[in-house]
Amino acid sequence: MAEAAQGRVQAAVESAVQALERERIRAMQGTMFRCSARCCEDAAASMQEVQRCIERCHAPLARAQAIVTAELEHFQDRLSRCSLQCSDQAKDALESGGSEPRVRGQLDACLATCGDQHLRLVPAMAKKMR
Numbered sequence: 001m002a003e004a005a006q007g008r009v010q011a012a013v014e015s016a017v018q019a020l021e022r023e024r025i026r027a028m029q030g031t032m033f034r035c036s037a038r039c040c041e042d043a044a045a046s047m048q049e050v051q052r053c054i055e056r057c058h059a060p061l062a063r064a065q066a067i068v069t070a071e072l073e074h075f076q077d078r079l080s081r082c083s084l085q086c087s088d089q090a091k092d093a094l095e096s097g098g099s100e101p102r103v104r105g106q107l108d109a110c111l112a113t114c115g116d117q118h119l120r121l122v123p124a125m126a127k128k129m130r
Contacts, residue, residue, distance in 0.1 A: 002108045005115025009079070012119055013072070016126035020068065024130060028061045071129050079118045086110035 035057035039050050090107040094100065 002111035002115065005112040009115045009119050012122040016122055020126065020129050025064065028064055032057050032061045068129050071125055075125050079114060082114035083111060086114060
């Protein structure tokens with residue numbers, strides 16, 4: 001049950017990232033490469049000027065990639081905190097005398113709930129990344 005929720009979350013995140021890459025990142029990469037090529041065509045520019053020009057061309061893509069990375073890390077952190085809370089609850093239940101099969105079932109249900117809750121967050125995360 002928990003594995004199925006994990007698979008759904010993973011598939012949704014991968015789909016959102018792939019859509020973002022197709023819709024936004026590729027165009028930004030093309031713009032960056034064309035801009036960088038123009039920098040290299042300036043025969044009068046010094047090596048440092050060309051390098052600064054290339055860095056300016058790369059800056060928008062680097063900012064976009066940093067945003068995507070930060071959003072994915074934030075999402076993963078939230079999901080990890082939810083999973084850790086489930087694990088803590090299961091540990092507490094075992095320590096207070098709960099039977100292992102019952103606690104395992106509760107843990108699976110809790111983890112599945114975490115997955116379902118975070119699955120609903122994927123569209124908002126994808127929108128923020130855009």
